[in-house]
Amino acid sequence: MNLDWLDAFLISGLFSVVIIIGLGLLLHLQLGLARIANFGVVGFFGIGMYAFGVMFVKVDWPFSEVWAFFISLAFGTLVAGLSGLLVGWLIADLDEDGVLVGTLGFATAVLILATTEQDLTGGALGLGGLKFPYDIGSVKANEFLWLIIVTTVVALILLYVGRVHRSPYGRLLIAVGANEPLARSLGKPAFRTKLWLFAVGSAGMGLLGALFGVMVRFLDISNLGIDVTLAAMVALVLGGTARVWGAVIGGFLTIGLFEIVVQSYIPFPQGWYGQAIPVVRQMVFGATLIVVLLFRPLGILGDMRRDKLMRSMHGG
Amino acid sequence: MVAEAKEQQPPAARPQIKVEKAVKSFSGRVVVDIDELVLGDQPIEGLIGPNGAGKTTLMRMIMHSTPLDQGTVTLYPSGINGEGIVLSALPTHRMARHGVVKSNQVIMDFDKLTILDSLLLAVAQHKYEQPQRIFDEKRVYDESAARIHEYLEFFAFGDPTQFAGSAGEKKLLDIVRCLLLEPRFLLLDEPTAGLPEELTEKVMQLIRDLAATGTAVVIVEHDLSVIWNLSNEVHFMAEGNVVMRGSPQEIRKNKTVIEKYLGEGHV
Numbered sequence: 001m002n003l004d005w006l007d008a009f010l011i012s013g014l015f016s017v018v019i020i021i022g023l024g025l026l027l028h029l030q031l032g033l034a035r036i037a038n039f040g041v042v043g044f045f046g047i048g049m050y051a052f053g054v055m056f057v058k059v060d061w062p063f064s065e066v067w068a069f070f071i072s073l074a075f076g077t078l079v080a081g082l083s084g085l086l087v088g089w090l091i092a093d094l095d096e097d098g099v100l101v102g103t104l105g106f107a108t109a110v111l112i113l114a115t116t117e118q119d120l121t122g123g124a125l126g127l128g129g130l131k132f133p134y135d136i137g138s139v140k141a142n143e144f145l146w147l148i149i150v151t152t153v154v155a156l157i158l159l160y161v162g163r164v165h166r167s168p169y170g171r172l173l174i175a176v177g178a179n180e181p182l183a184r185s186l187g188k189p190a191f192r193t194k195l196w197l198f199a200v201g202s203a204g205m206g207l208l209g210a211l212f213g214v215m216v217r218f219l220d221i222s223n224l225g226i227d228v229t230l231a232a233m234v235a236l237v238l239g240g241t242a243r244v245w246g247a248v249i250g251g252f253l254t255i256g257l258f259e260i261v262v263q264s265y266i267p268f269p270q271g272w273y274g275q276a277i278p279v280v281r282q283m284v285f286g287a288t289l290i291v292v293l294l295f296r297p298l299g300i301l302g303d304m305r306r307d308k309l310m311r312s313m314h315g316g
Numbered sequence: 317m318v319a320e321a322k323e324q325q326p327p328a329a330r331p332q333i334k335v336e337k338a339v340k341s342f343s344g345r346v347v348v349d350i351d352e353l354v355l356g357d358q359p360i361e362g363l364i365g366p367n368g369a370g371k372t373t374l375m376r377m378i379m380h381s382t383p384l385d386q387g388t389v390t391l392y393p394s395g396i397n398g399e400g401i402v403l404s405a406l407p408t409h410r411m412a413r414h415g416v417v418k419s420n421q422v423i424m425d426f427d428k429l430t431i432l433d434s435l436l437l438a439v440a441q442h443k444y445e446q447p448q449r450i451f452d453e454k455r456v457y458d459e460s461a462a463r464i465h466e467y468l469e470f471f472a473f474g475d476p477t478q479f480a481g482s483a484g485e486k487k488l489l490d491i492v493r494c495l496l497l498e499p500r501f502l503l504l505d506e507p508t509a510g511l512p513e514e515l516t517e518k519v520m521q522l523i524r525d526l527a528a529t530g531t532a533v534v535i536v537e538h539d540l541s542v543i544w545n546l547s548n549e550v551h552f553m554a555e556g557n558v559v560m561r562g563s564p565q566e567i568r569k570n571k572t573v574i575e576k577y578l579g580e581g582h583v
């Protein structure tokens with residue numbers, strides 16, 4: 001396959017966009033529907049990444065690498081899901097401030113663990129040895145295929161989120177978010193609903209973390225910073241917190257614009273790339289978040305339109 | 317065959333609720349203090365009393381949507397001589413499963429959800445509301461559309477795919493949600509407050525029909541004509557306790573009630 005037309009920068013840029021969209025979509029279920037502001041996205045992402053990586057690299061697998069890969073992937077997803085269950089249990093009855101502190105604290109704990117448990121994670125030195133579960137030739141070809149695979153996974157997440165909006169489950173999430181006491185009085189177990197929402201969402205975030213780890217092939221604690229959470233949140237809020245396509249549109253407009261257009265086509269001095277650009281990015285994202293929340297709090301797409309949806313499903 | 321067998325069964329006894337040694341205070345002030353109270357002797361029971369007597373708080377204690385300081389609330393699904401379920405040991409969301417349902421005095425609604433959403437939420441069974449069940453909307457709708465539309469037409473709701481607009485519409489929606497849960501013990505906290513007369517009539521008609529099929533109803537209402545009209549029995553509550561009970565006629569005649577609460581004009 002001739003991939004000369006494809007810039008390695010473009011692959012990694014698109015890959016970031018796709019990952020952030022995936023995280024934004026999962027965050028949408030929590031923040032947009034159930035109105036739980038999860039500030040620990042990167043914690044679940046990181047736990048999935050490291051659980052997968054450590055399992056794959058450190059265990060002496062008796063069978064083929066492909067099997068080891070998929071077992072480790074399932075393990076990472078599961079561990080992230082379980083941590084979501086635990087965090088969900090801790091925060092489900094807390095108010096907004098409690099949720100903020102709890103989820104943020106969890107993400108910090110993950111970062112600290114990854115840094116201090118050097119024997120397992122490599123600590124600040126990082127953990128190498130991850131690889132794709134296939135080899136189709138050049139590095140570029142392998143990365144391109146991985147981009148396509150992960151894009152498919154995120155497309156499936158998008159499909160799932162769209163179905164949730166059109167299902168009794170989505171209605172339950174919206175109800176619990178809008179008026180929890182009323183939902184309870186109608187027989188809805190609000191606590192358990194939030195718990196499972198967190199478990200499923202976190203498992204998905206963990207899976208994305210593991211898939212991300214495969215692409216970078218070297219786990220580094222710099223991937224566990226708050227900027228991942230911030231990116232997913234800015235993308236979602238800019239696009240539309242309550243809308244299915246919010247994270248997708250927001251993802252392209254934030255990470256997409258920044259990683260691909262700005263970094264590739266604007267001639268920054270070479271020296272900026274290592275230090276200055278990530279800081280600039282963080283500042284731009286923070287400012288974007290503030291501006292959106294001030295002037296268009298529901299994002300570009302605006303509010304949820306249940307009236308339209310109901311008419312299309314049950315009208316006429 | 318099955319239907320015949322069902323018809324021959326005697327109608328199930330009405331459920332009853334017993335409140336024992338129940339105390340509730342807010343910031344040190346005792347608001348409800350009931351030694352013993354049995355609800356559901358009669359099909360429809362009125363609960364009246366001055367503002368702040370604790371009627372709403374008592375109903376919320378029964379639903380366990382406010383925790384009790386002490387005491388117990390027990391549901392007897394087939395009458396006081398049968399087996400009991402301690403409601404005050406259960407979380408609020410379990411009440412509906414036991415048929416205990418309450419409407420709200422203050423308007424409660426889900427913003428973002430349409431009228432139809434709200435009603436489908438009420439009827440949807442738990443098994444359809446799981447993260448992995450993403451293809452069940454049609455099933456939930458088909459199972460309950462007939463019942464839902466019956467109510468929508470009865471109350472002449474507008475387009476159900478729209479949001480409830482007026483306060484009255486939200487109040488009715490609250491009642492219809494309750495009815496869709498197929499209550500066996502229904503607590504109504506000022507259900508007709510703010511409703512126009514013809515809708516009040518319709519709500520009363522539904523309550524009567526429901527009581528006739530074996531559901532126990534307890535109703536709090538400031539519009540006393542509704543109470544005198546509907547109730548088979550009236551509890552008079554003052555300062556956190558039921559101080560008197562009797563037939564509507566007895567309560568209406570009673571001097572204390574008249575002085576404390578009704579004023580001559582109401583009788």
Ligand SMILES: Nc1ncnc2c1ncn2[C@@H]1O[C@H](COP(=O)(O)OP(=O)(O)O)[C@@H](O)[C@H]1O
Pocket residue numbers: 342343347365366367368369370371372373374
């Ligand atoms: N959540 C609450 N916090 C503090 N005080 C309350 C609360 N709910 C009710 N009260 C007080 O309890 C008393 C009884 O209120 P309520 O049960 O609403 O009376 P009623 O329904 O009979 O008018 C009132 O004095 C009210 O102010």
Ligand SMILES: [Mg+2]
Pocket residue numbers: 371372373421505
């Ligand atoms: Mg009241």
